[in-house]
Amino acid sequence: MLYFAYGSNMDLRQFCRRCPRARFVTIAMAPGYRLDFTLRSKRRRCGVANIISEQEHEVWGVVYRMLHPRDIAVLDAAEGFRGTGRRANRYDRGPLTALTPDGSVCFTDTYFGVIENAPPSSRAYLGQMIFGADHWGLPGDYRESLRRLHDGLASGR
Numbered sequence: 001m002l003y004f005a006y007g008s009n010m011d012l013r014q015f016c017r018r019c020p021r022a023r024f025v026t027i028a029m030a031p032g033y034r035l036d037f038t039l040r041s042k043r044r045r046c047g048v049a050n051i052i053s054e055q056e057h058e059v060w061g062v063v064y065r066m067l068h069p070r071d072i073a074v075l076d077a078a079e080g081f082r083g084t085g086r087r088a089n090r091y092d093r094g095p096l097t098a099l100t101p102d103g104s105v106c107f108t109d110t111y112f113g114v115i116e117n118a119p120p121s122s123r124a125y126l127g128q129m130i131f132g133a134d135h136w137g138l139p140g141d142y143r144e145s146l147r148r149l150h151d152g153l154a155s156g157r
Helices: 012-018 069-078 123-136 140-155
Strands: 002-005 023-041 046-065 091-099 105-113
Touching (some): 002 023, 123 140
Parallel strands (some): 002 105
Antiparallel strands (some): 002 046, 023 046, 023 091
């Protein structure tokens, strides 16, 4: 399975702890989606990332190859996915077509979160996303948009 990570799982340190056998494939862009923070994380005590279908937007992320069923099970548990269509899911796992920087199509799975009244994200959570975006070399304008969100939390905007 190819997995498109767009939130804190872009942070290699976190992802390797969760899925040690997974391997980086490429960076990619999900056209027709926008990044939002619509889920409340009890553990992190903040809003966490989700992608929402919206034309004229795009979300960048990292594609990993999941090589072992145990890693997929650990990732499902971490994302609150208990099976397709279950009401108790925090995220549903489903297909996403992404584009690599050279324009190649990449068929992946990703997690689509439920939409709830979530608090703002935190500087720590956004910092993880920025660390991952920098590490993998996501486009500069996308990294800058993450930094603006991060800095906006610092100034109370």
